[in-house]
Amino acid sequence: MIYDSIIIGAGPAGIVAALQMKRSGLHVVLFEKGEIGGLLRNANCVENYLGFPDGISGRELICSFQDHLCRHKVPTIREEVVEIGKDGAVFSVRTSGHTYFSSTVVIATGTAPKKAGIKGEEECCGSRLFYEAADLPADGQQHAVLVIGGGDAAFDYALNLSERGYVPTIVMRDSVSCLPLLKMRVEKKGVHIVEHMPVARISLGVGQLEVHCLSECFQADYVLIAAGREPRYPRITAKDRKGLYFVGDVRSGSYRQVHIATGDALHAAMEISHFLSSHSQYETKLQ
Numbered sequence: 001m002i003y004d005s006i007i008i009g010a011g012p013a014g015i016v017a018a019l020q021m022k023r024s025g026l027h028v029v030l031f032e033k034g035e036i037g038g039l040l041r042n043a044n045c046v047e048n049y050l051g052f053p054d055g056i057s058g059r060e061l062i063c064s065f066q067d068h069l070c071r072h073k074v075p076t077i078r079e080e081v082v083e084i085g086k087d088g089a090v091f092s093v094r095t096s097g098h099t100y101f102s103s104t105v106v107i108a109t110g111t112a113p114k115k116a117g118i119k120g121e122e123e124c125c126g127s128r129l130f131y132e133a134a135d136l137p138a139d140g141q142q143h144a145v146l147v148i149g150g151g152d153a154a155f156d157y158a159l160n161l162s163e164r165g166y167v168p169t170i171v172m173r174d175s176v177s178c179l180p181l182l183k184m185r186v187e188k189k190g191v192h193i194v195e196h197m198p199v200a201r202i203s204l205g206v207g208q209l210e211v212h213c214l215s216e217c218f219q220a221d222y223v224l225i226a227a228g229r230e231p232r233y234p235r236i237t238a239k240d241r242k243g244l245y246f247v248g249d250v251r252s253g254s255y256r257q258v259h260i261a262t263g264d265a266l267h268a269a270m271e272i273s274h275f276l277s278s279h280s281q282y283e284t285k286l287q
Contacts, residue, residue: 002103003027005272006093008081008234010256011038013248013265014108015065020076020269024186024219026276029100030069030285031093033080037062037250038110039256044154061258066244086238104243104272108265111229111249111256116148120202121225128209129202129223131158135251136222146211146218148199149226150174153181157224162189169218171211229256245272 002165007018010032011126018030035041043058049231058191069108079095080142084105086092093100115121115130129137136145145161147154150172158168159182169192176195186193201212202223231250238244 001101003029003100005072005104006031006091006100006102007106007108008037008093009110009248009250010069010076010095011108011110011248011261012065013038013110013250013261014106014215015069015074016267017247017265017269019068019072019107020266021070022074024269024273026273027103028074030074030076031079031081031095031196032076033078034144035134036076037193040258042132042157042160044156044163046258051108056116063188063284064107081234083235084238084244086240089243091238091243103276104245106245106247106268106272107233107250108246108248108266109233109250110231112223112232114228116199116225116227117246118148118202118225124202124204124209126225128221128246129225130202131225133160133224136161136164136166136224138164142167144169144208144219145222145224146171146212146220147224147226148172148210148211150177150195151226152178152182152227153229154178155186158186158191159189161224162191166205166222168224169220170194171197171199171213171218179228184262216278243272243275 005021005028007014007030010030021028039056040062045057076155079134083094091105106131124216143166145166145168147168147170154170155178158170161168169207171194172175197213199211199213203210204221208219209223247265247268249256252260
């Protein structure tokens, strides 16, 4: 079977691309290795999404997207794509156990969190140290969380965690660089903010993590690092990349906004529909 398009990544961009092409009558399939929603899984409140003047939580928006996918019966395969190749005009999309084929491929794999480069970070990762707010247990139970970072993500994570029952503290090496509105809300929640406090080392103490700074040592049940993000995508061996599209955060750099991602994906989906239609008409003329 050769699909018209394979979409990799079920964040807002991937979902919109899949829905638009499905509505256009194309034979598509959506791949997602983890949970649907992308970075919306971490979002405390999305306030600039059109149609929700009072804002909407990331989780609620994801549920709406999932319902949209179900209503349009977009097939989703829960496998991680590891390589994209091409033989002639057909792309091969390989997972750990299968290979799928398509005329076009949309890469909407988003971004991966950057490591902070702190001593002890690798040893604590995955058990008590995380990079995504959504990966912490759902019920905070008043556990202390040290959020490392001073940007929008760190402050939004702190709000998210506070509403889930955690007790967050934000520590950063420089000064606050988030939106003033986010800082105001974090302060209103009573979250402790520590500026100009670089973290030198993280170690596992007796039942808690010990976060050693230059002049102070913090103890926390969890550490959440918000040190920026970078694009991530499967290995691409295809030399001819005609028909391969990058959409959403994977190509948008630091402008990680749902509207940008979805608009980008919609544009690509319409281009693909036109590309496949033109290609089909060309083949028909040759017959």
